[in-house]
Amino acid sequence: MKYLLKINLLLAVLFLTACSSAYYSAMEKIGVHKREILVDRVEDAKVSQQEAQQQFSSALDQLTLLTGFDGGELEIAYNAARNAYEDSEQAAADVSADIDKIEDVAQALFDEWEEELEQYTSTSLRRDSRNKLRQTQSDYKQLLAAMHRSETKMEPVLAALRDNMLYLKHNLNTRAVAGLQGEFSKLKVDIEQLINEMNVAIAQSDDFIAKLKL
Template sequence: MKHLTLAAVLCVGLSACQTVYYSAMEKVGVHKREILVDRVEATKESQQNSQQEFQSALERLTTLVNFDGGELQTAYEQLNDDYESSLSAASDVSNNIDKVEDVAEALFDEWQDELGQYSNANLKRESEKKLKQTQRQFSKLLKSMRRSEAKMQPVLDSLKDNVLYLKHNLNAQAVAAIRGEFDSLKVDIQNLINDMNRSIADSNAFIEQMNQNKG
């Protein structure tokens, strides 16, 4: 069992090792369904963290555009830190969504293959019905996750533009220049947070449904 667990740990995050990982986990009693639920939960948590980072960057930018004296260098450095944190959090979200999609595909392929092993037609029909229902709900969840993910990059690009501009123009005129872009960025960040909230709600619904279907 120790060897299986070690192999699983070593293979996490490597696409070529996912099949080995799932097989190893199954041998210690952890099935793809459970891994999928865990990864959806992890994605939800990474989205919540990302929301906090983007909100922090927005608040920092709000302070900056209302700047009325003090040390601009410090304000710039704080905004740059918030941008870097937002970038890292966004990367975590994307990585987690990829992992969710990978294990879902593996689960549905396995489930489909196992339908051919039934001798009882009624049980096969019921299992196939549950598979299609789960696939539909997962498809909705994945679209929701990808939709909010797609909105992260434009926000990150805008934050980066502001950070780069301030880096070489630490003066009142530079602050006035980014003030003109602020309202648009504020709307984009709020839309992103709202989309993530919808995705988080879809994740909760999917997790609940999967837990109800354990039996």
């Protein structure tokens, strides 16, 4: 059974790799190169992170309203907070998907760049191109590290939001809401730290894109 699972995973990886290669090849035929695709995908990831910031901030605002509940329909306040959590969950998934897409095209670009170094007849041009490749890889490594730092901070925040929503789902009363004040205080700090990490990643994205366009 485990053997079959490994085979299926391998086939899935090969299929996705083949699809990516075919896509990049088709795009190159119409004049869109991997470098341009990488820029576009970094831009997409930047937008996704900005949207995620807004969603997590919205979730924090809704929880603030819920924990400060002082009358009215408690269920309405809970539903608004739950919807904000679900939107945050989707936003986090979008960020992760965009990071995966960046990694895919970046690897393809660097592999191609490395292979084409051997095609130069000019030693000086080959050396210059190799130096630019190494610098781009170094810049990319910094960008990816910043993106992954913000990505890893999303899951603990989502887990805390999920716990709060589950707890309130089965204990929706003013006493239960009031009992979450301690949990909420920590969550507030975590969300603020997450937003700060995303700001770093967004700034790195701008810097990386500017360097690629030089």
